[in-house]
Amino acid sequence: xxxxxxxxxxxxxxxxxxxxxxxxxxxxxxxxxxxxxxxxxxxxxxxxxxxxxxxxxxxxxxxxxxxxxxxxxxxxxxxxxxxxxxxxxxxxxxxxxxxxxxxxxxxxxxxxxxxxxxxxxx
Amino acid sequence: xxxxxxxxxxxxxxxxxxxxxxxxxxxxxxxxxxxxxxxxxxxxxxxxxxxxxxxxxxxxxxxxxxxxxxxxxxxxxxxxxxxxxxxxxxxxxxxxxxxxxxxxxxxxxxxxxxxxxxxxxxxxxxxxxxxxxxxxxxxxxxxxxxxxxxxxxxxxxxx
Numbered sequence: 001x002x003x004x005x006x007x008x009x010x011x012x013x014x015x016x017x018x019x020x021x022x023x024x025x026x027x028x029x030x031x032x033x034x035x036x037x038x039x040x041x042x043x044x045x046x047x048x049x050x051x052x053x054x055x056x057x058x059x060x061x062x063x064x065x066x067x068x069x070x071x072x073x074x075x076x077x078x079x080x081x082x083x084x085x086x087x088x089x090x091x092x093x094x095x096x097x098x099x100x101x102x103x104x105x106x107x108x109x110x111x112x113x114x115x116x117x118x119x120x121x122x
Numbered sequence: 123x124x125x126x127x128x129x130x131x132x133x134x135x136x137x138x139x140x141x142x143x144x145x146x147x148x149x150x151x152x153x154x155x156x157x158x159x160x161x162x163x164x165x166x167x168x169x170x171x172x173x174x175x176x177x178x179x180x181x182x183x184x185x186x187x188x189x190x191x192x193x194x195x196x197x198x199x200x201x202x203x204x205x206x207x208x209x210x211x212x213x214x215x216x217x218x219x220x221x222x223x224x225x226x227x228x229x230x231x232x233x234x235x236x237x238x239x240x241x242x243x244x245x246x247x248x249x250x251x252x253x254x255x256x257x258x259x260x261x262x263x264x265x266x267x268x269x270x271x272x273x274x275x276x277x278x279x280x281x
Contacts, residue, residue, distance in 0.1 A: 010237070011216040013197045013209065017148060020199070058219070058235055085223025088231050106220045107147035 003027060006044045008035035008055040008064065009083070014106075018054060018083060024110035027117065038062030038070075045071045045078055052117065054104075057084035057091070065098055072099045079120045083108065129177040132228050137258035137269045140224045144217065149196040151263050159259020159266060169214040169240040171222035175233030179273040180249065181222040183214070187242070189265035190214050211240040221269060249274070 009015045015034050022030060033048060035041040039062040045053055055064040068080050080100045087105040095103050102116040138155060145153040167190040170182040194213035195202040215238035226235050252274035260267045
């Protein structure tokens with residue numbers, strides 16, 4: 001069965017690049033949903049049952065970390081990977097504490113996606 | 123705690139290295155240092171992000187309209203004539219976000235990165251009181267691309 005992956009980023013071009021990179025990483029048959037901010041991500045995560053959330057950190061309306069906390073607060077444990085241009089130790093710790101499984105830094109490679117998703121064992 | 127004056131400010135070489143990494147990932151064609159860069163007029167299309175924390179300032183990327191359209195087209199995997207102004211703004215803003223995020227990693231923590239601001243039709247940068255601390259003058263497909271780091275609270279013009 002195809003993986004259901006939601007890609008959240010306020011930049012349309014970055015959503016397109018992430019989807020393109022997922023194909024290069026071997027997930028060309030995944031069913032992809034897109035969210036333009038954290039609120040849309042929460043809606044999809046709670047209602048559509050994705051297998052994986054890939055989310056930017058810094059987004060309008062609701063940030064990625066706020067979205068993750070909102071999803072976890074509803075008892076939904078969907079694997080969550082940040083895809084962000086920022087990568088400080090403090091952010092990684094914040095992400096891990098909130099329940100994220102990984103953080104991929106922009107610019108990224110297809111291998112970074114393959115490694116992070118394979119480690120989830122979904 | 124670091125202050126504005128003792129914080130490490132990324133050099134032109136740092137900015138060039140970041141640009142090379144970003145270009146190799148998302149944009150066709152090499153980006154290389156421009157030996158005539160200082161003589162080039164300041165670019166017309168500008169995107170910038172602000173960094174706030176122990177060090178306050180902004181990271182700016184700029185180029186001419188044709189180059190910005192070419193960069194957007196490469197990122198969207200489209201032809202330049204197919205790219206809308208909205209898509210140019212989106213792509214150029216994301217470029218500023220990625221470069222700014224990588225610059226932020228070199229700055230003292232904890233710092234926050236703003237969302238990007240993009241101006242598609244300007245001949246100058248309005249950051250009164252902010253001081254440009256470093257600038258990389260680059261060439262992509264023969265077109266100048268400038269990346270610069272500005273220091274000062276007034277560099278926080280972004281959203």
